[in-house]
Amino acid sequence: MRDRLLQLIAFLILAGFVGVLFWRVPRVDLGFLFFITLAAAGYDFFLYNRRRR
Template sequence: MTDRFLAIAAYLTLLAFLGILVWHVPQLDLGLVVLATLVLAGIDTLQVMRRHDKLDHPADNDSDNQSPPR
């Protein structure tokens, strides 16, 4: 759940930064590059979120990261 929240927060931060850039520098070519960047970052964010939905994801099973009993 934390991974999903952080992925969305990171994407929204990128969106805000690039939105401010396009707002202050209104050029068509810059807008197209920003649009392409947001589309690719959005696809990557969705893939990461879908990958974490699988039941066999290593991040869901912390038993490998625990120290052995003493």
């Protein structure tokens, strides 16, 4: 349970960092890159937890 909580906190920190960076540099191409980064991290987060069960 603690591992999942730490993973969630790390994902939220990554999302916050990417969100602030996109807010300060609002470009469409960077937006796509940030979306792909968050999607890959979210996919890894959910895939890793499913495989362990």
